[in-house]
Amino acid sequence: MIYKIITKPEFRKFIDALVRQNLSYAPKEVDVDKNGEPVYQFKEVSSVSDIAFDYSVTASSAKHFLMPFKEDLSRFTFTDKDWQQDITYEAQPIVLIGLRACDISAVTILDNVLLNGQFPSPHYLARRKNTFIIGMDHLPLPDCFCKSMNHHTVNDGFNLFCSDIGDSYYLSINSSKAFNYLKEFEISDPTDEDDCKLIERRKLIKHSFKTEVEVTGLPSFLDIEFDSPIWTKWGDKCLNCGTCAMVCPTCYCYNMEDRPDTDLKGSARQKQLYSCNLVDFAEVAGEHNFRPKNGDRLKYRYYHHYLGFAENANQQICVGCNRCGRACLADINPKDVINDLRMEKESCMICASPSPPRT
Amino acid sequence: MQHLGFSHTKLKIGSFDFTCCEGCQLQLANHESSLPAFLELLDIRNFREISSERHDDYDIALVEGSITRQDEVERLETIRKNAKVLVAYGSCACFGGVNSLKNNFPLDQAVREVYGDKSVDTLPVRKISDVVKVDYSIPGCPVSKEEVERIIVSIATGSIISLPKYPVCVECKQRLNTCLFDLGEICLGPITRAGCDAVCTSGKTPCLGCRGPADDINFPSFKQLVSDLKLSRDELDEKLGFYNCFEEFRHDKS
Numbered sequence: 155m156i157y158k159i160i161t162k163p164e165f166r167k168f169i170d171a172l173v174r175q176n177l178s179y180a181p182k183e184v185d186v187d188k189n190g191e192p193v194y195q196f197k198e199v200s201s202v203s204d205i206a207f208d209y210s211v212t213a214s215s216a217k218h219f220l221m222p223f224k225e226d227l228s229r230f231t232f233t234d235k236d237w238q239q240d241i242t243y244e245a246q247p248i249v250l251i252g253l254r255a256c257d258i259s260a261v262t263i264l265d266n267v268l269l270n271g272q273f274p275s276p277h278y279l280a281r282r283k284n285t286f287i288i289g290m291d292h293l294p295l296p297d298c299f300c301k302s303m304n305h306h307t308v309n310d311g312f313n314l315f316c317s318d319i320g321d322s323y324y325l326s327i328n329s330s331k332a333f334n335y336l337k338e339f340e341i342s343d344p345t346d347e348d349d350c351k352l353i354e355r356r357k358l359i360k361h362s363f364k365t366e367v368e369v370t371g372l373p374s375f376l377d378i379e380f381d382s383p384i385w386t387k388w389g390d391k392c393l394n395c396g397t398c399a400m401v402c403p404t405c406y407c408y409n410m411e412d413r414p415d416t417d418l419k420g421s422a423r424q425k426q427l428y429s430c431n432l433v434d435f436a437e438v439a440g441e442h443n444f445r446p447k448n449g450d451r452l453k454y455r456y457y458h459h460y461l462g463f464a465e466n467a468n469q470q471i472c473v474g475c476n477r478c479g480r481a482c483l484a485d486i487n488p489k490d491v492i493n494d495l496r497m498e499k500e501s502c503m504i505c506a507s508p509s510p511p512r513t
Numbered sequence: 514m515q516h517l518g519f520s521h522t523k524l525k526i527g528s529f530d531f532t533c534c535e536g537c538q539l540q541l542a543n544h545e546s547s548l549p550a551f552l553e554l555l556d557i558r559n560f561r562e563i564s565s566e567r568h569d570d571y572d573i574a575l576v577e578g579s580i581t582r583q584d585e586v587e588r589l590e591t592i593r594k595n596a597k598v599l600v601a602y603g604s605c606a607c608f609g610g611v612n613s614l615k616n617n618f619p620l621d622q623a624v625r626e627v628y629g630d631k632s633v634d635t636l637p638v639r640k641i642s643d644v645v646k647v648d649y650s651i652p653g654c655p656v657s658k659e660e661v662e663r664i665i666v667s668i669a670t671g672s673i674i675s676l677p678k679y680p681v682c683v684e685c686k687q688r689l690n691t692c693l694f695d696l697g698e699i700c701l702g703p704i705t706r707a708g709c710d711a712v713c714t715s716g717k718t719p720c721l722g723c724r725g726p727a728d729d730i731n732f733p734s735f736k737q738l739v740s741d742l743k744l745s746r747d748e749l750d751e752k753l754g755f756y757n758c759f760e761e762f763r764h765d766k767s
Binding site: 184185187188193195197213214218223224390391392393394395396397400401413414415416417418427429432433434437446448481483484485 | 547550551553554662663665666669670672678679680682683686687689691692694695696697702703704727728729730731733734735737738741
């Protein structure tokens with residue numbers, strides 16, 4: 155890692171040059187909600203003035219740039235008695251600007267799942283290798299809980315990370331490509347004062363969290379609470395709409411369908427990102443459904459996120475961005491579900507030795 | 514036609530309209546890029562939007578519209594007898610559609626409002642499955658041509674015929690739309706069957722549920738959402754009733 159300082163006006167010049175020459179996506183204001191708050195999404199930008207550098211959070215994550223919501227994995231061409239399969243891994247180089255530390259951690263988690271497993275995804279690899287990531291730090295929102303998940307800072311998974319130290323950015327340069335781009339702009343070595351500012355900035359971020367989720371020992375809690383009534387309680391609220399998984403930066407489960415062309419001369423094998431909360435996620439042939447109840451499906455989403463699956467060496471995949479919590483119309487969010495789970499456990503202990511009744 | 518070494522004959526198809534705007538039939542003549550391939554699958558026996566020929570020997574009957582007159586009942590029964598497979602398509606055929614608003618008023622009052630003193634032969638609006646057996650349903654106002662093509666291809670190749678079981682929210686989030694509830698609207702997206710690619714909500718128009726309820730929807734939670742957000746229950750009822758797709762839920766006053 156190389157550390158440099160760039161003034162904010164010079165940084166804008168650098169970003170402007172970058173986005174004018176590359177297909178780039180960055181936070182943009184797309185709407186104003188009913189409370190007058192701006193809504194942001196990662197959208198295509200063509201100049202630096204398109205970018206909302208002071209954005210709060212994007213409603214959806216950046217995962218679909220690496221793992222599209224829908225993609226054709228292969229094409230089949232049929233001839234009279236035979237067929238041919240064509241697979242291409244074409245990915246246009248893109249620049250992603252303004253990802254938060256938690257979003258970059260999410261990309262690292264996806265790398266781990268999709269590239270380090272037994273069957274690495276060449277489609278993901280092609281996109282990942284052609285993605286240039288510029289991260290930017292931020293002060294946490296009141297409901298961010300990435301610090302609880304230890305994803306409020308990030309050391310890897312980006313090309314360039316920018317920490318806001320007032321009039322300048324403290325740059326962490328993690329790739330030769332980023333360094334070569336930056337060489338054409340005015341950058342300087344950090345002074346002792348800059349280092350102090352960076353430490354102060356990090357301290358400020360660390361101490362600005364208002365939401366904490368106690369995740370110590372959570373995997374075993376989840377294991378023990380398999381039959382807990384809280385799954386039914388929260389499941390009864392769940393709309394089965396899949397919104398949580400769509401906005402999540404790490405949900406990667408998908409459905410696969412073969413879609414024959416209307417002329418029957420070919421077919422596409424189409425992958426679509428799915429959600430374990432959708433009613434037919436665990437449906438198999440004969441319409442048998444292993445998880446017919448909302449509560450069961452919701453439980454497995456929490457199991458995958460906080461207990462982990464073998465694909466990911468049983469690591470938790472939630473980064474604490476709370477996009478699911480913000481987007482959920484039924485008001486289901488990780489903090490409340492996990493706290494409820496812990497409360498329930500504690501109340502069980504109270505039941506075992508009840509306090510004397512008040513008189 | 515050859516497909517992977519299997520040959521299949523063209524599907525003998527008829528398309529029929531009842532009380533409706535014929536917009537769904539027009540949709541079938543749309544989507545020009547795949548229209549030649551689509552027509553190549555079919556032997557059109559009876560389809561007034563596409564051909565002036567009229568034959569009664571069809572295997573598949575596509576039926577559009579709702580049933581609102583006695584002569585329609587008789588015509589539909591004949592079609593059912595002629596067809597091996599009957600597909601109801603469009604929200605009118607599948608649910609009664611926007612025509613069903615008539616059922617909210619006494620029949621004579623509805624007739625007087627529109628036709629004055631002229632005598633008109635009319636019945637309360639019914640969906641196709643209220644009158645004859647329906648084999649498959651393709652909902653939507655109008656239907657999505659891609660979906661109709663996909664289902665026709667499934668019939669031609671003998672594959673499983675299915676509609677998405679999940680609600681519109683999935684497709685809406687995939688298009689990065691701002692949730693219309695966040696913009697203060699009542700949207701039926703969370704309870705409506707997907708497959709439309711969230712076309713209305715992408716244009717910031719709340720979903721009116723033309724594709725009917727998704728599988729196993731959580732209606733009590735949806736109702737709770739509308740009341741928690743202090744949105745109008747009357748507006749919700751009006752939206753639920755718009756296409757007559759949510760009859761089993763709408764009158765739940767709990």
